[in-house]
Amino acid sequence: MNSEHIDSYLSLRNEIDAQTEALWNQHHNNMACKKGCDQCCLDFDVFPLEFDAIKKQVEREYPEVMDRSTPKEPGEKCFFLTNHQCSLYNARPIICRTHGFPLLYMNEAGDQWELSHCELNFTQVDEDYFHEENTYPQDTINSKLFMMNKAYINSLPDNSYQEFDLIPLRDLIKK
Numbered sequence: 001m002n003s004e005h006i007d008s009y010l011s012l013r014n015e016i017d018a019q020t021e022a023l024w025n026q027h028h029n030n031m032a033c034k035k036g037c038d039q040c041c042l043d044f045d046v047f048p049l050e051f052d053a054i055k056k057q058v059e060r061e062y063p064e065v066m067d068r069s070t071p072k073e074p075g076e077k078c079f080f081l082t083n084h085q086c087s088l089y090n091a092r093p094i095i096c097r098t099h100g101f102p103l104l105y106m107n108e109a110g111d112q113w114e115l116s117h118c119e120l121n122f123t124q125v126d127e128d129y130f131h132e133e134n135t136y137p138q139d140t141i142n143s144k145l146f147m148m149n150k151a152y153i154n155s156l157p158d159n160s161y162q163e164f165d166l167i168p169l170r171d172l173i174k175k
């Protein structure tokens with residue numbers, strides 16, 4: 001495993017944590033997110049770079065998680081939820097770190113900005129409350145992650161991944 005790529009991913013993750021902390025400071029009065037709410041915790045897939053970085057951290061910090069048995073069929077909810085809480089919280093993927101925040105992204109046609117957030121949040125504000133400075137730049141971050149993952153899979157000796165390949169997070173515990 002190429003640690004230079006993993007380090008780049010971890011730097012991006014730190015950058016995202018700083019951004020979401022700033023957003024939380026701005027918006028917490030309008031957000032219902034709290035410990036025990038798992039509405040956003042679905043059965044996600046991640047890029048190979050993110051998967052390998054998470055795996056490395058989970059092996060180190062949450063070895064008990066690796067001993068679970070894998071469900072035969074994918075479920076709707078994330079396999080790593082335990083009593084409505086994340087069992088690998090410090091290592092959770094980027095998508096989990098942005099849950100609930102106002103996410104700014106370009107629509108599929110590429111001609112209009114759109115905003116998305118949890119339906120439980122921002123119930124008392126109207127759309128012009130949001131602007132570039134108080135939203136999360138989802139496309140920018142996703143592009144960075146995409147390019148980092150591309151460099152990573154190209155560095156792997158067996159060339160086994162294509163650039164849009166994703167891995168189910170639940171495969172972390174596959175023996």
Ligand code: SF4
Nearest residue numbers: 041078080081086096
């Ligand atoms: S990894 Fe953790 S935060 Fe992410 S969906 Fe699963 S339980 Fe929720």
